[in-house]
Amino acid sequence: MTTTVMNRGNTVLVPAPAKAGGHVTIRPDDATLDAFAEELDALRAETMSKVGQKDADYIRRVIRWQRGLDMGGRVVMLVGFLSPLWWTGLFGVLMLAIAKILDNMEIGHNVMHGQYDWMNDPNINSRDFEWDNVGDANSWKRYHNHEHHTYTNIIGKDRDYGYGILRLSDDIAWRPRNLYQFFMYLKLSLLFEFGVAYHELAGERIFFGKKKKNSQLPISREELKQAFFRKIRRQTFKDYVFYPLLCFPVLVPVLLGNLAANLIRNLWTSTVIFCGHFTESAHTFRAEDCEQETRGQWYFRQILGSSNFEGPRWLHILSGHLSCQVEHHLFPDVPAYHYPEMAKTVEQICQRYGIPYNTGSFARQYWTVLQRIVRYSFPTRRELANA
């Protein structure tokens, strides 16, 4: 699928057009993309010049809310379950779930992208942030920031694409097990934090399969394994041993409440992330697309591979501003709280350059995700004919 054209006297390869659910988008020529990149760089510079005290105050405020909800939620659960109106304890469950969502999304994800490193705050920096889920933060940083953000939506390279479980594009050959992938999707969503935890180990084939060749793992396989189990042990101890025992008379309800909070967080984070990359018109790419990519080409690919959803302010915050997945992929280390503002400009720039900009309401975007999962459960006609 590569064509050869003449360009400024040199022969260059033009990669296959990016695809999304049937429609293709041709990549603009280099000069256009360079100009495009310049405009985006200017937007980044303008935004970064505004970053300052307000951002520091904002992230600290979110952290206070998160900790307040974390502690408050556990207290409300205890008091509620103990009281005759036992169902009031459910508010505690909800509070705890929101605390975990804030911790993972608006705080953890963004801090670990280095968005707040400029603050020089020993408690708010990407180097030693740890979050409230079973995934080891260092492991996540290794594969997410590098693999997913560099090779976004490149089939075969970005293992975040379908997580090796779902077939979301016909670049991947259909297999019979894809028939029931909708159930796999539900399972993945519920257990999403374990997916996050296991992702790097799967890539390195720690437990199964042949050891990965030319692995770039900076720690030993043994250390990776240990970190994996350590984090799971700690989270389990906290939510299923320590706090339930502390609330002894209502041990079982509290244990179930904690479980529910974790599941709610899992469902929500997975939904947000699916809306960011697997909507109907999110494009996929091939490995050769990113070879010697210019900055403009990289921006182009990031935009095509991502999709936004719109909604009120609180929805942006609960999604960690991954509602602005496009902006996040363009500017991963700009404090996310600026994304909605930047999105307006990015959309205008894209319009001027005729580059598709994928956005819609949350409900609509999620609906297209579900459709996509179902559509690719089935083989293409050609595959059927060959079978």
Place this chain on the structure above:
Amino acid sequence: MTATHSQQGPALPAAGGIGRWLAETLTTRPSFSSYFAPFMQYWQPGWSTHAWRAAVMQIRSELSDVYSLVLKPDSRWAGFVAGQYVQLTVEKDGAFCTRTFSISSSPAHWQTTGLIELTIREQVGGRITPWLRQHLHANSVVNISAAQGEFTLQQVPEHRPLLLIAGGSGLTPLHSMLQQLSSEVSAREVHLLVYARDSQHFLFQQALLGYETSLSNLSIQWMDSEQVGFIDESHLQPLQRLLECDVFVCGPSPMIKAARDALRVLHVADERVHFEYFGAAPLDRVAQLDASRVVQFSRSQHVLDVAQASNQSLLEMAEQSGLNPVSGCRIGVCHQCICQKERGVVLNTRTGEYSDTGPEEIQLCLSVPVTDVVVSL
């Protein structure tokens, strides 16, 4: 003024053992105090897990470009020895910025009043030193580290005479020593040589003259560089008991070098000479990568001379020195190569921005050293 000293680890010890395990497990933070920090900071600005609070009591002008910050440190701050320095951290536009300053007042003064003073020269074009003077006011809160440094009179026996040589605002730690001696009313023989760029720039003139009453054997020589030039042997030769003296030199690095050379010529043993670099390190504004620079990896003790035109990243340099820092994408996306820079200016090759001069986190793969740089690797 800024002393160019490598710093020791965090000011407060981290909780160990079971407490740490519990904190990490229950809060995902290394300590409970770090978990509660955002609340404490809200309630008490400047509260910190890594440093002490200090209230600004007064900002006093000393010279046109030199001022003193009068600080009242938190009562739990452990105190200091005359000649030591602290790291001062302020929050500027949401970012913590750290600079190192010698304490110019004495421990005796701190014991009676609870106050310490930092005497600071405004760097032309500097990011922090002019800002402090403009933005701090009485009742502002700043953070200070524990006092550090070996440049103290405790290093030498009490009975021997002292020769103190100060260049510019390098006088600050020496002033602390003199104030301390004067409060103890001592008959120790002390010779002080104060170098200033011209007669308008003699720091602490009134205070020093005042010490002559309580220090019966204090002699002060005011050396106006416009008149007498740089330090050389002829300035030291007249001192009668020079060979018995313990010598303390503090000032910019060329001055220290000149002083040491002169002392060597006069046969003063190297062990007798104590010195502290001042002011030479941070240049806040840098034009281009033309000077030769030294990169120091502090944990592994590797030192690297950087060729003049080199625009290699710190990551490549570290790897060339045989170190193996964690890295990933090598293009600034993955943030795995983040590392603490202790001091010096680096250029971020992606944004084209120059870093601050103090300690901060940098991405090794994007950072090219512009001045001498110390990285904790």
